[in-house]
Amino acid sequence: MTTAPLLHATGLTKAYGSTPALKGASFGLRAGEVVAVMGPSGSGKSTLLHCLAGIVRPDAGTLTYAGRELTGLSDTGLSTLRRTDFGFVFQFGQLVPELTCVENVALPLRLNGERRKAAEAKAAEWLTRLEVEATAGKRPGEISGGQGQRVAVARALVTAPRVIFADEPTGALDSLNGERVMRLLTEASRDTGAAVVLVTHEARVAAYSDREVVVRDGSVRDAEWAE
16 A cells, blocks of 8 residues: 555535534545445544545535546536546445346446447456355345355446445445455455545444544544644
């Protein structure tokens, strides 16, 4: 890992109406690092992740990625960045129910203009790597929750992202499936060199990270990168 942060936030604030969600956040993520963002429900963990990923614009503060300032980037620029450099795993997978699993995994590649055959070949490789190759021709409603979450991890990794944002990726799973998802996610991220921002309130999930950052009542201070 390098010493400079790949993703760096300072002084991020965000409010929804009169309700503050973030009251100032410092955060840094090195290339290849897995960082767990912890805190109780409602503490601002997911808002922090959404701001870091360019899904939600902060009200104030600075955010840089690979030395590039993101807070002033256009919606189109942020959308492109999310398609090319970022991967996402959400609590309930958010797979497209009308598509087969291999089509779901291939979808980010297809959106980037890759031909169907090549995209689905890469998707099939990732399904095998995540130990769910048997789901390829099935739709999300025909597979288990644990399988669906591994399909979602494959979709997050298929574009070779530099950062994966995982928001409570095991929150809807039993402990056995949760452990399997985390093992495969972290193994794959280390093999590919992708960094991971992992939002969780579970210590057993956070144990897969290199270090932890705690969010309390919208306040975040990453001691390694605070200024």
